[in-house]
């Protein structure tokens with residue numbers, strides 16, 4: 001009898017346990033998968049998500065829509081820890097901190113000139129050497145002749161009695177050439193009704209996506225609410241690359257289908273920025289050769305379509321400093337199509353041709369606003385003429 005009672009008790013316990021297990025399995029399946037809840041992107045509904053689901057937003061974005069549903073109480077599910085967001089360093093004074101990165105430009109453009117100008121006797125050969133070194137640093141013919149003329153006059157009138165005096169003359173003349181009175185701020189302040197829109201353009205591989213990511217960090221460090229628009233639908237990796245930059249600092253990325261219409265992604269990104277009352281939307285575009293008319297027309301279209309939502313506050317042309325004079329040709333063509341308002345000169349850490357800063361400003365009449373000094377996340381520096389010239393002449 002006792003055996004019979006024991007067997008019945010064991011059977012009841014076993015049935016109860018099996019029932020609980022099945023209910024838990026069913027409820028678990030009802031929750032969205034983890035990956036979907038933390039995708040870090042906003043996909044335009046018409047293109048990727050069904051109308052009913054709406055846009056997918058990042059779980060990292062505190063003000064975003066579509067936050068994950070809280071798990072049912074009965075389930076003992078442990079939420080994964082919220083990924084720690086990076087706190088980017090403020091951009092102020094970066095040129096000073098990163099001045100050692102200008103080592104190559106420094107020896108070609110600054111130190112070399114200084115050594116020549118400090119000679120006991122400055123003869124015609126020396127002036128020719130000075131001219132050559134400016135030309136080989138890509139300062140450009142016009143600005144080189146102008147600088148040499150001004151230096152000649154000052155040396156003749158004032159004389160160069162000491163290396164300190166040579167440095168002072170060179171410093172002020174280089175500053176004059178680079179320009180100290182241009183507005184070099186990136187216009188990234190929202191108006192009463194719209195976010196600022198920064199459109200980033202340039203030829204392939206110049207560093208556009210990287211610049212978008214680094215710029216987002218600069219703006220996050222200024223407590224700005226940023227949205228990234230991955231309008232480089234041509235290169236799938238660029239979209240993922242941009243989204244990763246954003247995820248690291250809690251900035252959502254609006255993306256469309258691979259090979260989709262870049263203008264439509266740019267439109268959706270700015271629309272999201274308007275609806276979410278963001279401070280700034282940064283739109284990355286595909287690299288395009290300035291010689292390909294169709295692609296350049298497409299860029300004009302991207303800008304026009306964005307402007308149906310909000311005015312474009314800044315068009316940043318990204319130029320790879322190592323490409324030298326070719327960068328100038330690119331600049332000219334891009335400026336015709338999209339009205340460039342600022343230049344980002346990347347890879348300045350990898351070239352002796354720092355003079356391109358002067359040449360490109362002259363060519364376009366548009367200021368260099370940012371310079372790339374490395375591949376690190378915080379290696380994008382606001383361009384400050386005094387800091388730059390002092391770095392070139394540093395001991």
Ligand SMILES: Nc1nc2c(ncn2[C@@H]2O[C@H](COP(=O)(O)OP(=O)(O)OP(=O)(O)O)[C@@H](O)[C@H]2O)c(=O)[nH]1
Pocket residue numbers: 202203204205206207208209210211232235238285286287288346347348349350371372373374375379
């Ligand atoms: N040394 C150095 N490398 C840089 C700098 N900026 C960007 N890069 C590198 O340049 C390469 C190209 O950068 P991307 O941002 O992918 O270039 P992109 O213009 O978006 O490329 P496409 O979309 O193909 O046109 C990457 O390896 C970057 O790390 C810089 O200031 N210095």
